[in-house]
Amino acid sequence: MPSYHPSVDVPAFKHAMGRLAGAVSVITVGTGQARTGFTATSVSSFSIDPPTILVSLNKASSSWAAVLDAGSFAVNILANGQSDVADRFAGRGGIKGNDRYVGWDWDRLGSGTLGLAGAVSVIDCDLDEAIERHSHAILLGRVRSVETSTDVSPLLYWHGSYQNLAGV
Ligand SMILES: Cc1cc2nc3c(=O)[nH]c(=O)nc-3n(C[C@H](O)[C@H](O)[C@H](O)COP(=O)(O)O)c2cc1C
Known part of the structure; x- marks a missing residue:
């Protein structure tokens, strides 16, 4: 039995979700x-009490084993102008692992994870739970520290390309 409804049009689903404008984050x-x-882009606030963030991670990614091993991760909400960082951490250009960090300034966070200088916000988290479902896992991160820049506009992704907020 297929794991999705047999009548679903998968390209139509992808097309529809491509119209869901979202902020772009790098998860370190x-x-x-x-x-x-x-x-x-699959980052959202999960709960305020306790402060918890949600990220969906494809288990085929090299980050899956790494996050289970580390027991922590950081969400770096990218600023407009940081699309090169997004490309690097999306694996474009074939650069892997620690080399993805080369070329930008990073701060060491309490968990030992690195936070990106100039990001809109940097949220350091302990991994609270990883819920496996189909190809992905839902990472729940218990927030341990938050830093937010002032007057920095976000990088967005919509319709297959990076965008910025009109009028900002
Ligand atoms: C705009 C954009 C958004 C993405 N969002 C996600 C996401 O929410 N979850 C995910 O697992 N992969 C997402 N990806 C793909 C991962 O960034 C990519 O598969 C990953 O970096 C590959 O890592 P690896 O080379 O270390 O295995 C996204 C890629 C782009 C360009």
């Missing part, structure tokens, strides 16, 4: 030579 994972990370 790991310490030392074990560092890696991925670009994500």
Whole structure:
């Protein structure tokens, strides 16, 4: 039995979700030579009490084993102008692991994970739970610290390309 409804039009679903404008984040994972990370639009606030953030991660990503091993991750909400960072952490250009961090300034966070200088916000988290479902896992991150820049507009992704907020 297929894991989705047999009548569903998968390209139509992808097309529809491509119209869901979203902020772009880089999820940094790991310490030392074990560092890696991925670009994500599937980030949302999960709960306020306790402060918890949700990220969906494809288990085929190198970050899956790394986040289970590290037990922590950081959400870096990208600023307009940081699309090069998004491309690098999406694996474009074939750069892997720790080398993805080269070329930008990073701050060491309490968990040992790195936070991106100039990002809209950097949210350091302990991994609270990883819920596996189909190809992906829902990462629930218990927030341990938050930093937010002032007067920085976000990088957005819509209809297959990076965008910025009109009028900002
Ligand atoms: C705009 C954009 C949004 C993405 N959002 C997600 C996401 O929410 N979850 C995810 O697992 N992968 C997402 N990806 C893909 C991952 O960034 C990519 O598969 C990952 O970096 C590959 O990592 P690896 O080379 O370390 O395996 C997104 C890619 C782009 C360009």
